[in-house]
Amino acid sequence: MSTAEAMAGVPELGKLITRRERIRLPIWCYALLASVVGTAYSFRQLYPTPESRARFAATVGRDPALAVLYGKPFDLTTLGGLTAWRMGVFGSLLLAVMSIVTVVRHTRAEEEAGRFELVGAGAVGRRAPLIAVLRIVLGTQLALGVLIGALLTALGMGASGAFLFGLSLAACGWFFAGVTAITVQLTDFGRSAGGLAFTVLGAAYLLRAFGAGSGANGPTWLSWLSPIGWTEQAQAFAGDRWWVPLLDVLGTALLVAGAFRLARSRDLGGGIFPARPGPARGAASLRSAGALGRRLHRGNLIGWGIGLLVFSAVLGAIADSIAELVGTSQQANEIIQRMGGQGGIVDAYLASCMNILGLVVAFYAIQSTVRLRTEETGGRVEPLLATGTGRLRWAAGHLVFPIAGSGLLLALGGLAAGLAHGGRSGALGRQLGELVLAGLIQLPAIWVLVGLTVAVYGFLPRATAAAGWSFVGLCILLQELGPLLRLSHWITDVSPFATVPRAPGVAIPAEPVLVMAAVGAVLTVLGLIGLRRRDIG
Template sequence: MNGLAGTGTLLRLALRRDRIMLPAWVYVLAAATVSTGYSLGRLYGTAAAREQFAASMNANGSLRALYGTVYDASLGGLTAWRMGAFGAALAGLMSILLVVRHTRAEEEDGRLELVGAGAVGRRAPLTAALLTALVADLLLAALVAAGLAVLGQPVGGAVAFGLALAAAGSVFAGVAAVAAQIAETGRAANGAAGAVLGLAFVLRAAGDAAGPDSVVRQARWLSPLGWSEQVRPFAGDRWWAVALGLLTACVLAAAAYTLVGRRDQGAGLLPQRPGPATAAPALRSQLALARRLQSATLYGWCAGFAVAGAVSGSVARGVASLAGDNRQLADILSRLGGRQAVVDAYLASILGLLGMVAALYAVQSVQRLRGEETGGRAEPVLAAAVSRAGWAAGHLLFPLLGSAALLATGGLAAGLTAGAVLGDSSGRLGGLVGGALAQLPAVWLTAAVVLVIFGLRPGWTAAVWGVPGAFLLIGWLGPVLRFPHLVLDLSPFSHLPRLPGGAFEPQPLLWLTAVTAVLTAIGLAALDRRDLG
C-alpha cells in the first residue's frame, strides 16, 4: 500500500475536528497583529516620533530581549518589531498543539489504530497533521499580510512578515512531528516540543539583548524565532531567511517520516519505564492518582511562569521611556499619574496577561477529566469505592490550587526582578504577588464554565478552548478596538482590580468566586447524572 494513502481523507477529518479551534487561533493572532499596528499608528503618528521611539527601544537591552530589535521605524516595521517574536512563538505553539493532537494523542487514545486498520498508509496521519498545521500557518500569513496592507503598509513587507510567522510555525510543526515519534504520550510530546520553543525564545532574547560586538549576539541564529526576526519585514525583506525556516521544517519532517517507520504503532522510540507492581501508600487514593497525573504538567507551567515573570519584571525600568517626546502619549501618562503610574500600569497589564494564561492551564486541568473518561481510565477508578464527585474533585484541585501556584510564581518572579531594577525590592514584591493572586477568581470562573460544559455536554469539551480564547480576545483587543462595555463585561478579567497602582475592591472578587461556586455545583451535579463515556 502507498504510505500516503488516505491522506486527503484524514486532512479533511482533521480540519473538521479543528473547525473551531483552528480559526480561533488564527483570528486572534491576526487580529492582535493588525490591532497593534493600528494602535501604534495612533500613538506615533509622525515619522519623527516613530524614529525616536525606535531609537529608545534599541537603546534598552531589556526591551530588546523582550520584543527584539527595531530594524525599521515605519508603522509596518514597528508592528513587525512588536509582534514578531511573540507572534512567531504563538504560531509555533499553535503548530505544536495541532501536530501532536493529530498524531501522538490519536495513538495514545487508540483511535489511530482503528483508522490504520483501513486503507490508510503508515505515514498518512503524520502527513495530514503537518498539512493541517501548514494550512493554519499559511492562513495566518495571509490574514496578517492583508491586514497590514489595508493599514497602508507596503505589500512586500506585509507578505514578508506574514511568511516569517508562517515559517516559524512550520519549523515547530516539524519539531512536534519528531517529538511525537520519540515520546509515548501526547503530554510528553507537547512538553518536549514546548521546551524546544522555550529554548528558542531564550536564545533569541539573549542574542537581541547582547551588544552589537558581543559573541552572544550570534545566538539569534540558533533560534527559529531569530530567523523569523531576521526576515526584517519593511527593512529589506530578507526572503532567504524565510527559506531557511522552510528548509529546516522540511528536514525535520523528513526525520519524522524516517522515525515513524522504525517504531511500533502506539509506542515511542523512548518508551515509558514500567512502574512498580504495588503502589506506595502515598499513591493509594484518588487524590494521589490525580496528583501523579497532573503534577508534572504543573511543574512545567510553573517554570514557564517563573521565566515570564522574571523577564517582564526586568523591563519595568525601561517602560517609562516608551513615551519619548510623543505629546499624545505623554498626556495619557500624565492623566494616569506620571511615569511611576505608567510603570504600575505596565506591571498590572503583565499580571492580567499572566492571569489569562493561567486560565489556559486551568482549562487544560479540567479537560484532563474528559481525557480520563474517553481513555477508559476513569471507569476502573469509579468501579471502586470512589464517587464521581470525589473523582472529579481530585482533579479540580489543580485548577483551584495549581493556578494559584502559577500566579504566585509569576508574581514573585516579577516582583524580584522589578524590585531589583527599580531599587524597591520590598515595596514591589508584595504588591506584585498580591496583584497576581487577585486574578484567581477570574481564572476559577473560566475553569467552572468548562466544568459545566463537561458535565452537560461532554462532546463539546474539545471546543472549550473557545472560552478562554474569547476572554483573551475581549481583554486584549477589546480596549484597543473600543468594544462596547456590554461586550467587555462578558470577560471576568475585566471586573478585576488593576493591581498594582489601582484601588483594591473586594466586591468583584467575592461575586466572581460566588458564581464559580454555583457553576461548579452545577457541573458536578450534571456529571453525577449523565452516562459515563
Template sequence: MNGPMNSLTGTRALARLALRLDRVRLTVWVLGLAVMPMATAANYFKLYPTEADLRAVSAVFTNPSLVALSGPLFDLSIGGLTAWKIGATEFVLVGLMSLLTVVRHTRAEEETGRLELIRATVVGRHAPLTAALLVTALANLAIAVLTALGLMATGLPTVGSVAFGLATGLVGILFAAVAAAVAQLTEGARTASGIASAVLGGTYLLRAVGDTGPAWLSWLSPTGWALHLRPYADERWWVAALFIGFAVLFTAAGYALAGRRDVGAGLLPERPGPATASPGLRSPLALAWRLHRGLLLGWTVALAVTGAVLGGAAAGFGDLQSPNQQLADVLSRMGGRTDLTDAFLAAIFGITGMVAAAYTVQATLRLRQEESSGRVEALLATGIGRLRWAASHLVFALLGTALLLAVAGVAGGLVYGAQVHDVGGQVGRLLEAALVQVPAAWVLAGFGTALIGLAPRLSALAWGALILSVLLFELGALFGLSQWVLDVTPFAHVPKLPGSAFTVTPMLWLTLIAVALGAAGLAGLRRRDMPVA
C-alpha cells in the same frame, strides 16, 4: 486500491478527514490570526496619522522593557510599528496552533485507540503524520496569504506585507515539524503538547533575553528569526532558509522516529510500576497527584523563569517619558492609572496571569482526557464517586494555579527588587500583583468544568476563552474597544496592581462565578452518561 500500498497510502483520505474534523477550529484560528495584524495596522494609521507623531514617540519603542516584550523596532513607520507590536504575539499563537493541530491528529489519535482502527484499513505507516503536516501546512499557508493581503489592504507596502505573512507562515510550519518529532517520543498527547509548548515558550524567552542582552541569543530562537526577517525594514529574505532548513530537519526526524516505534508506543516508554499500589496511591487524590505532578513541576519552572525575565524587563521602564497622550492612555488602560512603571508591571503580571491560566485550562481538561481515553470507567467501577474523582483533579487546577502565580510573583520581585535595590519591598508588591490574577484564572477552570459536565464535546472551547482573553488584553486597549467588550474576559476585572488600590469586591465576584460554573459542571457530570467519546 488503485496501486500497490506504500507508507503514504491513505494520506489524502486522512487529510480530508482532519479538515472535516477541524473545519470550525482551524477556520477560527486562520481568520483570527489573519485579522490581528490588519486591525493593528489600521489602528496605528489612526493613532499616528503623520510622521511627526511617530517621531515624537520614537524613544518609547526602543525602551528595553518594551523590546523584551515585543522585540526591536527596525523601522519607524506604520508597517515597522505593526510588525513590532503584533509580531511576537502572532508568531507565538501560530506556533501554538500548529503544534496542537499536529499532536491532535497524531499522538492523540493513537492514545485514544482510533488510529489503531484506522491503521487496520488500507493506510500506510506514515500517512497519519503526513496528513497532519499537510493540513497544518495548508492552514499556515492560508494565514500567510490572508495576512499579507489584509496588510496590503490597509495601505502598507506590498513587499513588507508579504514578508510579514511569510514569517508568520514559516513559524507555524516549523513548530508543526517540531511537534511531528516530539509526538514520537511520548505515549501521551498531553505530554507531547506540553513538551512542544515548552519549546515554543522557551524560544520566546530566549528571544526576549537576546533582544535586551547578548544579541546572538536571538538568533537561537525561531521567533527571533521571524522578527529579524525584518518586514517593512530592508527585508532579509535569506532568513527564510533557516526556517526551511530546520523544518526539513525536524520533519525528517519525525518520520525516522515514527518508523522505529510501535503504534501507541513512544520512544520514551513510561516506566512500569509495581504490581501492587503503594498506600500513597490508594485514593483518587493520590492518583491525581501522580498524573499532575510532572505537568505542575514543568509549569512551575516555566513561571519562575517568566516572572524573572519580565521582572527584569521592568527595570528600564522608569526612564520612559512618553509625550504621546494616546499611548499613555493605552498603557493606563492595560495597567492602571498610576506612573508608567507600575502600569507596565501591572500589565506584565496580567500577561503572567493568562500564561498561568493555560495551566489551569490544561489541568481542568485532564478530566475530559481521562474520560475520552476510557480510563475513568475502571476507576469509577471501584466504587469511587464521580464528584470525588472530579474534585481530585480540580484541586490541582485551582491550587496549582495559585502556586504558579506565587512563584512568578516572587521571582519577578527578586529580580526587579535587586535592580532597584529594594528586594524586600518589591517581592511583596509583585507577589500581590501576581496573586490577584488567581480568581480570574479560576473562572476559566469553572468554565472548563461546566463544559465537561454539560457539553463535553465542546470542552475545547475552554481554550477559546483563554485565547479571547489574550486577544482582548493585547489589542483591546490599542483599538480603544468599549469597556463592556473588554469586560467579557475575567482578567479585565482584576485590580491593576501594583499602583492601583486593591479592591476585594471583584475578587469575590470572580470567585463566586468560578464556583457557580464549577458547581453547574459537576452537577451535569453527576447526571449525564459516561463516558462520552
C-alpha cells in the same frame, strides 16, 4: 512500501481533519490576523509622524529588556518596522503552538486513543495521517503568511517587507510542525509528544531572548540558533533578508524526512522510546485519588511555573522604561491608563501585566480542568471508580490544581515581577508585597472560568474542551481589542477579568473579589452535581 501505498487515504483523511478543525483553525487564523493588523493600525494611530517614531525608537533601542520580550529592534522609524518588532516573536510563538497542538491531535493522540488502528485497517497508508495533517497545517500557515503580507501592504507598508514578514511567521510555524512530527514518533503518549515539542519551543525562545538582549558585545549569535530568532533576523522592513526563511524551510524538510524514517522503525501505537513499566505495587504515597492527581499534574505545574517565572521577571524588569516609552505618545499613555487603572503610568503598566499574567494562568487552569474529560474518554476513570473511590473524590483530586495550583502560579509570577522591578527601582520590599497581591487577586476571575468549564463538564461533557477554551479566548479578545476598538463596557465586562481591581496603585475593594469567588464556587458545585447524576463516558 511504495509511494502510492504510503499516500493511500491522504485525501480522505485530509477532509476528515478539515472537518474536525473547522472551528479551531479559523480561531487560530483570526487570532493572528487580528493581532497583526490591529497592532499595525494602532501604531499608525499612536505614532503617525516620523518624529514620534524616532523618539520611540530612541527609547526602545536603549532597553535590552524590551529586546528580550519583543525582539531586537532593527528599524523602528517606519510603521512596518514597528509592527515586525512588536509582533514577530508573538506571531512566531502563536503559529508554533498551532503546529504543535494540531499535529499531536491528529497523529499521536489518534494512535493513543486506538482510532487510527480502525482507520488503518482500511486502504490507508501508514504515513497517511502525518502527511494529511502536515499538508493542512503547512498550507494554512502559508495562506496566512500571504494574507498578512497583503493586509499590511493595503495599510500602506512596503510590499517586500510585508510579504517577507508574513512568510517568515509561516516558516517558523512550519519548522515546529516538523519538530512535532519528530516528537510524535518518539513517545507513546500525546501529552509526552506535546511536552517535548513545547520544550524545544521554550529553548528556542530562550536562545532568541538571550541573543537579542545581550547587547552589541554579547553573544548575539545565539539568536541564529533559534527558529524564532530567524523571524527577527529576516529583518522585514529593515533590509529584507529573503534568504533567512529558507533556513526554516530547509529545517522543516529535514525534520519531516527524519520523522518518516523514524515512523518505519516503530510499532503502531508505540514510540521509539516506549514508556517503562512501573513497579508491580504502588508506593503508599500513591494510594489515594489526591495522590493520583498530584502524580498526573505535577510535571505540568512545574513546567508552567518555570515559564511564568521567566516571563514575569522580564515584564517586571522593563517597568521603569514604560514612562519614557509612552511619553512619546499621549494616545499610548491614555490607552495604558485605561487598561491599567488611575495611578501612575508605571503602576498602570504593572496592573496591566498582572492582568495579562491572569489570562496566561487561565490557560493552565482550563488545561488542568479539561484533564477530567481526557481521563474519562481515555477509559481510565471507570476502573478507578470500580474501587472504593467516589466520583467527587476523584474529581477533587484533579480540581485542586486549577483552583489552588493557579494561585501558586500567580504568586510565583507576582514574586518574579516584584523581584525584577523592585531590584531596579530600589523599593524591593514594597514591590514584592504589592505585586504578589496584584497577582493573587486575578485568582477569582480564573475560578469563574474553571467553574464554567466544570459546569459544562457536568452536564454537557462532550463540549468541555471547546467551551473551556472558548471562555479563555473570549476573555483575551475582549482584553486585547476592547481598549483599541473603544468597545462599550457592557461588552468588555462580560469577561470576569474586567472586574478585577487594577492593582497595584489602587485600593482593592473586597466586594468584586468575593462575588467572583462565590460565582466560581457555585458553578463548580453545580458541575459536580451534574457529574454525580450522569453516566461516565
